Amino acid sequence: MRFSIVALGALAASAVVLAAGNARAQAAAPAFGQHGELAISWDQPLVDGAIANRALPQPLALTPIGFQYYTLTNNNGSGTIFSIAPAADYFVIDNLSVGGQVLLGFGSYSPPAPAQGGTTTVYGIAPQIGYNLGLTDSISFWPKLYFAYVGSSTSNNGGSTSSGTIGIFAPFLFHIATHFYAGVGPDFSTEAFANQTNAGGQNVANPTKVTTFGAMGTFGGWFNL
Numbered sequence: 006m007r008f009s010i011v012a013l014g015a016l017a018a019s020a021v022v023l024a025a026g027n028a029r030a031q032a033a034a035p036a037f038g039q040h041g042e043l044a045i046s047w048d049q050p051l052v053d054g055a056i057a058n059r060a061l062p063q064p065l066a067l068t069p070i071g072f073q074y075y076t077l078t079n080n081n082g083s084g085t086i087f088s089i090a091p092a093a094d095y096f097v098i099d100n101l102s103v104g105g106q107v108l109l110g111f112g113s114y115s116p117p118a119p120a121q122g123g124t125t126t127v128y129g130i131a132p133q134i135g136y137n138l139g140l141t142d143s144i145s146f147w148p149k150l151y152f153a154y155v156g157s158s159t160s161n162n163g164g165s166t167s168s169g170t171i172g173i174f175a176p177f178l179f180h181i182a183t184h185f186y187a188g189v190g191p192d193f194s195t196e197a198f199a200n201q202t203n204a205g206g207q208n209v210a211n212p213t214k215v216t217t218f219g220a221m222g223t224f225g226g227w228f229n230l
Contacts, residue, residue, distance in 0.1 A: 037145060037180060037227060038100045038137035046092040046225035048106075048174065051189070086112030088127055094135060094149075095230075102147075105132040108155060114163070123163040129155035140177075147188070148175035162206065168199040168214075176223050187224040193217070 037044075088110025094102040110127035135149035151174070156167035172194025178186045194217050201212040 036139070037178070037186065038096055038102075038139065038147075039229075040096055040099050041229050042096045042227050043230050044094045044096075044102070044104075044225055044227040046094065046223050048090075048092060048221055048223045050192070051220045051222050082114060082116035082122070084112060084114035084122075084125075086110055086125065086127065090129070090131075092133075092225075094133070096137075100137045100139075102135040102137065102149075103133070104135075105130060105151070106153075107131075108153075112157075114159065121161050123159045123161035125157050125159045125163070127155065127157045129153060137178075143180045145178045145180070146175070147178055148173060148190075153194070162204050164202045164204050164206075166199070166201045166212075169197045170194045171197050172217075174221055174223075176221070178223075184228060185224075185226045187222070189220060189222045192219060192221040 088108060090106045090108040092104060092106040094104030096102050106129075108127065108129035108131070112125040112127065113122065114125060115122040131151045131153035133149045133151035135147055138146040140146060151172055153170040153172065154167070155170065156165065158165040172192060174190065174192040176188035176190030178188035180186045196214040196216070199212045199214050201209040203209055
């Protein structure tokens with residue numbers, strides 16, 4: 006009986022030590038949003054209320070997004086555009102991030118005959134600032150405010166466009182594994198200014214400004230610098 010009591014006591018003590026060790030290990034595990042972390046993200050629109058209404062060769066991405074492949078065919082002709090835009094954010098202090106995206110894309114446009122088509126280059130940059138709010142051990146809320154400058158130029162004197170967009174993307178992040186996350190949230194953007202030149206190089210008066218709203222997904226990873 007004494008041996009059983011001693012054995013049970015030893016087992017209980019071992020369980021306490023192991024539990025304390027696990028608690029310390031969990032407490033010591035790195036958390037997303039700490040000072041000195043760099044996050045690399047890929048943002049992708051899921052539902053967008055305005056992209057379908059835009060016509061090539063205007064930039065289809067009002068905000069730089071991770072990947073875009075888009076085709077258009079209507080009475081004005083047909084076209085295709087492809088673009089990529091990875092994002093990087095650095096946490097300057099706990100939970101406060103600064104970063105941005107760089108956009109690069111290419112497209113082609115074929116208007117009805119006898120007009121001549123051309124190729125379009127799309128480019129842009131979007132500085133952004135965000136704040137991460139930890140909700141649970143595996144879920145956080147990371148809204149980001151950004152300003153995006155996007156432009157395009159088309160060969161064969163096809164004209165050019167440029168626009169400046171202010172927007173917000175507010176994803177809920179699900180930390181599916183250490184250093185990796187996936188998320189989804191609403192996004193809203195509106196063009197603060199828009200410029201456009203026609204095939205003759207003349208400025209187009211009062212080009213349309215576009216406001217978008219919808220949902221965007223994101224996934225990425227982070228590490229300490």
